[in-house]
Amino acid sequence: MRIRVTETAREAGQTIALDIASGLSSGAIRVLGVATGASPLPIYDELASFAGARARADLELVALDEYVGLAASDPRSFAAYVAERIAAPLGVPPERTHVPSGSGPDADAAADAFEATIRRVGPVDLQILGVGTNGHIGFNEPGSPRESLTRVVTLSERTRRDNAPYFPGVEVPTRAITQGIDTIMRAKRLVVIATGARKAEAVAALVSGVVTPELPVTFLSQHPDLTLVADAAAAGALCRRLTPFSPPRA
Ligand code: F6R
Numbered sequence: 001m002r003i004r005v006t007e008t009a010r011e012a013g014q015t016i017a018l019d020i021a022s023g024l025s026s027g028a029i030r031v032l033g034v035a036t037g038a039s040p041l042p043i044y045d046e047l048a049s050f051a052g053a054r055a056r057a058d059l060e061l062v063a064l065d066e067y068v069g070l071a072a073s074d075p076r077s078f079a080a081y082v083a084e085r086i087a088a089p090l091g092v093p094p095e096r097t098h099v100p101s102g103s104g105p106d107a108d109a110a111a112d113a114f115e116a117t118i119r120r121v122g123p124v125d126l127q128i129l130g131v132g133t134n135g136h137i138g139f140n141e142p143g144s145p146r147e148s149l150t151r152v153v154t155l156s157e158r159t160r161r162d163n164a165p166y167f168p169g170v171e172v173p174t175r176a177i178t179q180g181i182d183t184i185m186r187a188k189r190l191v192v193i194a195t196g197a198r199k200a201e202a203v204a205a206l207v208s209g210v211v212t213p214e215l216p217v218t219f220l221s222q223h224p225d226l227t228l229v230a231d232a233a234a235a236g237a238l239c240r241r242l243t244p245f246s247p248p249r250a
Pocket residue numbers: 034035036037038039040064065078129130131132133136137138139
C-alpha cells in the first residue's frame with residue numbers, strides 16, 4: 001500500500017487528478033472507476049481543468065453505486081452526479097458512462113446487469129474510492145463479505161444520517177445497488193481518497209493491516225496495487241498507529 005498524506009483536501013484531490021491525467025494521456029487508463037460523494041469532488045474539479053484528460057476517445061466510466069428508487073434524471077442520483085461532474089467535463093458520452101439503474105422495476109436484475117456490464121467493459125484500470133465514516137466502500141456496509149458481487153443492499157442508519165444533507169426534508173433512500181467487494185477488488189488499481197477528521201478511524205483501520213468485514217475498507221489492504229491519499233485531518237490517527245508512543249524506560 002502506498003500512503004500519501006497531504007495538507008489539505010484540495011491537495012489530496014490534485015494528487016490523484018495528476019495521477020489519473022497521466023494515465024489517461026499515456027493510455028494506461030481506458031476504464032475509470034468513479035466514486036461519488038463529497039471526497040472525490042476536488043479530483044473531478046482538477047481533472048476538468050486538464051486538457052489532456054480528454055485524450056482518450058474510448059474512455060469508459062464505471063460508477064460504484066446508485067440509490068434504489070432514484071431515476072437518473074433525479075438531481076440527487078449518482079447518475080446525475082457522474083454525468084455532470086465527471087462525464088461532461090471529460091467528454092465521455094452517455095453510452096460509455098455506466099451507472100447502476102436505480103429506478104427500474106427489478107433492482108436485483110439491475111444489479112446483475114451492472115455486474116455483467118463491468119465484466120464486459122472491464123477490467124477497471126483505476127478505481128477511485130471514498131470511504132464511509134463506518135468504513136464502508138461503495139455501499140458495502142459493515143458485515144459485507146469479501147466475495148460479494150454487485151447487489152442490492154440496505155443502507156445502515158449511520159450512512160443514511162451521513163447522507164441526509166443531500167435529501168433535505170425527505171427520507172434518505174433505504175436501499176442501494178453497489179458493486180460488491182469482489183467486484184471492486186478486480187480493478188487493476190485502487191485509489192482511496194479520505195479527507196476530514198471523520199474519516200480518521202477508517203483510515204487507521206485500513207493502514208492497520210487487520211482485515212475484518214466489520215470495516216469493509218480493510219479488505220482493500222489485500223489489493224496488490226492500492227494507493228491511499230489522505231489529508232492531514234483524515235491521517236490524524238496514523239502517527240499514533242504507525243509509531244505508537246512507548247514510555248521512556250526508567
Ligand atoms: C460513493 C460511495 C461511498 C462514498 C462514501 C464517502 O459512490 O460509494 O462509499 O465514497 O460514503 O462519502 P463522502 O465522500 O461524501 O464522505
